[in-house]
Amino acid sequence: MNKKFRSLPTTRRYKGLLVEPKIRNFFTGRIWLRRDTPFPQEKINTYIQHHYFEVLPAVLDQPIRQCRRCLNTNSRKFVSFHCAKCGEICHYCRYCITMGRMCSCDELLLWKNEHPQKTPQSHTFHWQGQLTKNQARAAQELTRSILQKNNHLIHAVCGAGKTEVLFPAVYEALQLGKRVCIATPRTDVVLELFPRFQQVFPKTCIHAYYGNAPQQQGFAQLVLATTHQLYRFENAFDVMIVDEADAFPYTMDEALQQAVIKVKKKEAPTAYVTATPSTTLLTRKTKEQWGYSFIARRFHGQPLPIPTFQALWNYEKTFQKGQIPIKLRNWLQQKLTNNEPFLIFFPTIDLMEKAIPLFQQIDASIAAVHAEDADRKEKVVELRNEQRKGLLTTTILERGITIKNVQVAVVGAESSIFTASALIQISGRVGRNKDFPNGDIVFFHHGITAEMDLAKKRMLDFNRQLQ
Amino acid sequence: MQQKITHCLICERSLQFTFGWKELFKRELPKMICESCEKKFQRIETQEEEGTVSLFHYNETMKDFLHRYKFLHDILLAHVFNQVLQQHLKHEKSIIVPIPMHVDSLKKRTFAHVDELLKAAHIPFEHHLIKITGEQQSLKSRQERLQTPQLFEIIEHSKIRNKNILLIDDIYTTGTTIQHAKRALKEAGAMEVRAFTLIHG
Ligand SMILES: [Zn+2]
Numbered sequence: 044m045n046k047k048f049r050s051l052p053t054t055r056r057y058k059g060l061l062v063e064p065k066i067r068n069f070f071t072g073r074i075w076l077r078r079d080t081p082f083p084q085e086k087i088n089t090y091i092q093h094h095y096f097e098v099l100p101a102v103l104d105q106p107i108r109q110c111r112r113c114l115n116t117n118s119r120k121f122v123s124f125h126c127a128k129c130g131e132i133c134h135y136c137r138y139c140i141t142m143g144r145m146c147s148c149d150e151l152l153l154w155k156n157e158h159p160q161k162t163p164q165s166h167t168f169h170w171q172g173q174l175t176k177n178q179a180r181a182a183q184e185l186t187r188s189i190l191q192k193n194n195h196l197i198h199a200v201c202g203a204g205k206t207e208v209l210f211p212a213v214y215e216a217l218q219l220g221k222r223v224c225i226a227t228p229r230t231d232v233v234l235e236l237f238p239r240f241q242q243v244f245p246k247t248c249i250h251a252y253y254g255n256a257p258q259q260q261g262f263a264q265l266v267l268a269t270t271h272q273l274y275r276f277e278n279a280f281d282v283m284i285v286d287e288a289d290a291f292p293y294t295m296d297e298a299l300q301q302a303v304i305k306v307k308k309k310e311a312p313t314a315y316v317t318a319t320p321s322t323t324l325l326t327r328k329t330k331e332q333w334g335y336s337f338i339a340r341r342f343h344g345q346p347l348p349i350p351t352f353q354a355l356w357n358y359e360k361t362f363q364k365g366q367i368p369i370k371l372r373n374w375l376q377q378k379l380t381n382n383e384p385f386l387i388f389f390p391t392i393d394l395m396e397k398a399i400p401l402f403q404q405i406d407a408s409i410a411a412v413h414a415e416d417a418d419r420k421e422k423v424v425e426l427r428n429e430q431r432k433g434l435l436t437t438t439i440l441e442r443g444i445t446i447k448n449v450q451v452a453v454v455g456a457e458s459s460i461f462t463a464s465a466l467i468q469i470s471g472r473v474g475r476n477k478d479f480p481n482g483d484i485v486f487f488h489h490g491i492t493a494e495m496d497l498a499k500k501r502m503l504d505f506n507r508q509l510q
Numbered sequence: 511m512q513q514k515i516t517h518c519l520i521c522e523r524s525l526q527f528t529f530g531w532k533e534l535f536k537r538e539l540p541k542m543i544c545e546s547c548e549k550k551f552q553r554i555e556t557q558e559e560e561g562t563v564s565l566f567h568y569n570e571t572m573k574d575f576l577h578r579y580k581f582l583h584d585i586l587l588a589h590v591f592n593q594v595l596q597q598h599l600k601h602e603k604s605i606i607v608p609i610p611m612h613v614d615s616l617k618k619r620t621f622a623h624v625d626e627l628l629k630a631a632h633i634p635f636e637h638h639l640i641k642i643t644g645e646q647q648s649l650k651s652r653q654e655r656l657q658t659p660q661l662f663e664i665i666e667h668s669k670i671r672n673k674n675i676l677l678i679d680d681i682y683t684t685g686t687t688i689q690h691a692k693r694a695l696k697e698a699g700a701m702e703v704r705a706f707t708l709i710h711g
């Protein structure tokens with residue numbers, strides 16, 4: 044099918060067009076829907092006439108159908124329909140639709156000019172903390188890799204303090220005028236990192252991008268973004284850092300890689316930070332000779348609490364009958380008696396919703412949280428403030444949260460949603476505080492899976508490295 | 511539609527198929543959403559408006575659905591209610607007439623959302639109305655709405671004279687749209703005009 048894109052009259056580039064900083068700051072490194080910018084259409088048209096933008100079709104048809112914004116080519120994710128705007132059959136991508144639907148007759152804008160750093164931003168580094176020996180070594184190795192434009196993998200135990208490890212390398216890169224992006228799959232993690240980076244780099248213009256983030260002013264030399272928001276950037280960054288790279292399901296590996304390649308400049312190095320690197324990542328590390336840092340020691344120096352396995356046969360039926368399985372009930376009673384906060388992970392929302400009234404009969408302050416729960420953050424804060432005894436949760440709380448002296452149970456640890464990497468992250472919630480480096484982590488199960496064994500083995504490996 | 515839907519249109523969970531028994535023998539349309547999403551929509555037990563039947567309450571899930579369908583323009587979501595709309599409308603004897611969109615809004619949205627709901631449910635319909643004002647009813651005060659002279663024109667009077675008509679809209683909020691359409695059709699000689707909306711706001 045042939046789409047006719049309106050070809051604009053080619054005016055010779057008028058050198059005198061004074062580029063507004065607002066426009067330049069906004070569009071540098073961005074790929075944006077033409078009819079939906081925060082600027083008046085006429086203004087955008089003027090810049091197009093002066094060749095500041097490349098105008099691209101939103102959906103490519105050749106050689107295969109591809110979304111030009113997120114690069115998705117999965118045909119299941121495209122919808123074809125008779126479009127009342129252009130009068131033809133149009134196609135749109137459902138993969139990135141939450142950022143505004145774009146169909147075949149829509150156009151994307153790509154800013155062609157590099158951002159001229161006439162007056163480089165000045166940066167300061169405000170951090171009073173002290174890196175442990177392990178952190179310092181990893182920080183040095185990461186900085187070296189980035190300066191040499193080499194990729195890098197930081198493989199760090201949960202609770203190693205990996206954000207601090209990033210600070211020196213990020214500072215170094217910023218001072219050299221490089222644009223840095225830290226991407227992570229979860230909005231919660233972006234929201235947690237944003238104030239920390241603002242504190243450490245008080246003079247740096249930092250933007251945080253996640254779903255429904257407010258519009259931010261200026262040219263951000265440091266960008267924190269959910270991996271989903273990366274789709275709105277292209278050829279933008281001199282340094283890419285992918286945090287919590289393992290939070291993706293395995294099938295997403297490729298989509299993530301593609302997104303990373305798209306948003307970074309060609310020569311730009313990428314660093315991955317994770318407690319549970321996938322085999323793909325480890326293979327690439329070896330094959331492509333990336334830099335590598337391994338931190339087995341938690342920042343407080345104590346070993347990881349190791350999970351114990353407890354059979355909880357037919358727990359689903361017991362919940363169906365309106366009872367809490369006896370072993371789980373005993374565990375709960377013990378935590379309540381000791382007055383220790385707890386998290387209990389469930390494999391599905393359905394099972395959790397069946398269970399929550401039973402727990403609330405025992406203690407009314409117990410609440411349940413899941414991904415679409417609008418009050419998730421408040422409930423976690425209430426747990427931290429000891430206003431709640433404990434929470435039931437789906438895997439949504441598997442990472443990013445730190446609660447002093449928290450005790451953790453996994454119900455149905457054999458379920459397929461609990462991969463080794465998820466179980467390691469969940470176990471990693473325990474013993475993070477230096478005053479409470481121990482804690483209980485129990486996998487309640489209806490049969491032991493290979494993933495459970497693997498998770499335990501990986502954690503024992505970390506601890507073995509300490510000796 | 512272009513292809514078989516294998517995942518819930520709302521939550522993306524993979525759909526459990528019962529080997530298409532029902533589809534084959536009862537000629538039912540395929541299910542497009544999972545059970546847990548289906549449960550979150552709330553059916554209306556007792557009708558509130560005279561002469562208008564509505565199927566669902568405007569709860570959070572429905573709000574979210576309408577947002578994704580009408581404002582994010584995800585036309586595929588027209589299929590979410592395919593089965594329930596088909597059940598309700600397949601034996602309808604009156605002429606089914608969707609509330610039309612103004613031509614400017616149609617261009618902007620790229621599809622007529624009421625038409626698409628009906629198409630997804632395999633319900634035949636006819637257009638007999640033209641929307642003559644592009645202004646949104648919900649942006650006006652009650653006073654202004656009542657004073658609005660006429661929102662619709664009839665395409666061809668002879669086609670509706672002495673006919674029974676069932677008007678279809680996505681949501682019943684103030685009732686103004688339905689009232690205007692009813693009046694226009696009655697004045698043009700239609701016999702009985704009832705209305706049906708997916709949602710009661
Ligand atoms: Zn896309």
Ligand SMILES: [Zn+2]
Nearest residue numbers: 126129133148
């Ligand atoms: Zn079109």
Ligand SMILES: [Zn+2]
Nearest residue numbers: 518521544547
């Ligand atoms: Zn669903």
